[in-house]
Amino acid sequence: MQESRYLANALVPRIGEFVQIRRDIHANPELAFDEHRTASLVADKLTSWGYDVSTGLGGTGVVGSLRRGLSSKSIGLRADMDALPILESGSSSWKSKIPGLMHACGHDGHTAMLLAAAKLISEDLEFDGVVHLIFQPAEEGAGGALKMMDDGLFDRFPCDAIFAMHNMPGVEAGRFEFRKGSAMASSDNVTITISGRGGHGAFPHETTDSVVAAASIVMALQTVVARNVDPQSTAVVTVGAIHAGKANNVIPQEAQLELSIRALDTQVRSLVKERIESLVNFQAQSFGVQASIDWREGYAVLLNAPEETEFATNVAMKVFGAERVEPNGPAYTASEDFAFMLQKVPGSYIFIGNGSPGTQGACHVHNPGYDFNDEIIAPGAAFWRALVYEYLKVQG
Ligand SMILES: [Zn+2]
Numbered sequence: 001m002q003e004s005r006y007l008a009n010a011l012v013p014r015i016g017e018f019v020q021i022r023r024d025i026h027a028n029p030e031l032a033f034d035e036h037r038t039a040s041l042v043a044d045k046l047t048s049w050g051y052d053v054s055t056g057l058g059g060t061g062v063v064g065s066l067r068r069g070l071s072s073k074s075i076g077l078r079a080d081m082d083a084l085p086i087l088e089s090g091s092s093s094w095k096s097k098i099p100g101l102m103h104a105c106g107h108d109g110h111t112a113m114l115l116a117a118a119k120l121i122s123e124d125l126e127f128d129g130v131v132h133l134i135f136q137p138a139e140e141g142a143g144g145a146l147k148m149m150d151d152g153l154f155d156r157f158p159c160d161a162i163f164a165m166h167n168m169p170g171v172e173a174g175r176f177e178f179r180k181g182s183a184m185a186s187s188d189n190v191t192i193t194i195s196g197r198g199g200h201g202a203f204p205h206e207t208t209d210s211v212v213a214a215a216s217i218v219m220a221l222q223t224v225v226a227r228n229v230d231p232q233s234t235a236v237v238t239v240g241a242i243h244a245g246k247a248n249n250v251i252p253q254e255a256q257l258e259l260s261i262r263a264l265d266t267q268v269r270s271l272v273k274e275r276i277e278s279l280v281n282f283q284a285q286s287f288g289v290q291a292s293i294d295w296r297e298g299y300a301v302l303l304n305a306p307e308e309t310e311f312a313t314n315v316a317m318k319v320f321g322a323e324r325v326e327p328n329g330p331a332y333t334a335s336e337d338f339a340f341m342l343q344k345v346p347g348s349y350i351f352i353g354n355g356s357p358g359t360q361g362a363c364h365v366h367n368p369g370y371d372f373n374d375e376i377i378a379p380g381a382a383f384w385r386a387l388v389y390e391y392l393k394v395q396g
């Protein structure tokens, strides 16, 4: 197969440059909207390879565009650049130089993979159309995708299709997972504040106890997924934090619950919201306390377009063979702001395995021991290159 020969003979021996770039970004992590060093590294590289480079989209976002031939057909490939506020536990020579900050989600690797692809595409690839390489800030909760779109991303750089790729620990290194339709969950953040009448722990009958009400609400919330959501559907209601009281003999005035809500379907998302509001309010009433709910909508359900997903799956099959491609991969209850880009432009969000169970690459993202597996830069970049080649194929 021509493509696999290309991988072994031409690409792998050259990938060292991008391993160095990945480790350099890893050692110098930057939080959401603060990716100045990373963005200028990306912009400098793209410029040196002949891309038209635009900076400052959505704060620190970068777009590199390359046109060949006469066609106006265009493809967008997106990588994310931000790190997380986590203290790295590893001992590699490229360990984060900034205590309390690390690339624990592999965005250093996504950036290096797309840069590797950028160089390959710029060198010798025949295509007819326009490639837009989108380097996005602030994927981790702060919504950098929307910020870039607010800055006119798709007006200034129209794309007929867009694609993004994330590493997946626990999946064999370099194995590709595709999925049509709903692939990642919506994510909402909710704070419930319960206000009662505080008092002495010895005289509970003279109080309305916000702690007891909060405890009951936590238990009642468990019925939303178990009893209201269709067993064939997926939703998550996690109470990740409870704040109340300071002393064993004081009944506090107030208790607070912090929730993370996920769903793989927008109707399920609405149903879960309705049920939580109703349960919390009636529970509060039954205990004689007040409840207020602060509902902060996060990322949308991520929907992969069937046609573009099929197209990308076929490209991966062609390059790597069916044994390294899962055409019907699982949906995940994590969330991703690429979902907002997919609401505007059809495309697909793809996973690439970071390492099988039992290997270092299986350590999960957002864990202090996580590290992106440099072995997958080559297959990731080769896939991006092939996707551009096939999507913008020279006719005749
Ligand atoms: Zn993450």
Ligand SMILES: [Zn+2]
Binding pocket: 105, 106, 107, 139, 166
């Ligand atoms: Zn991530």
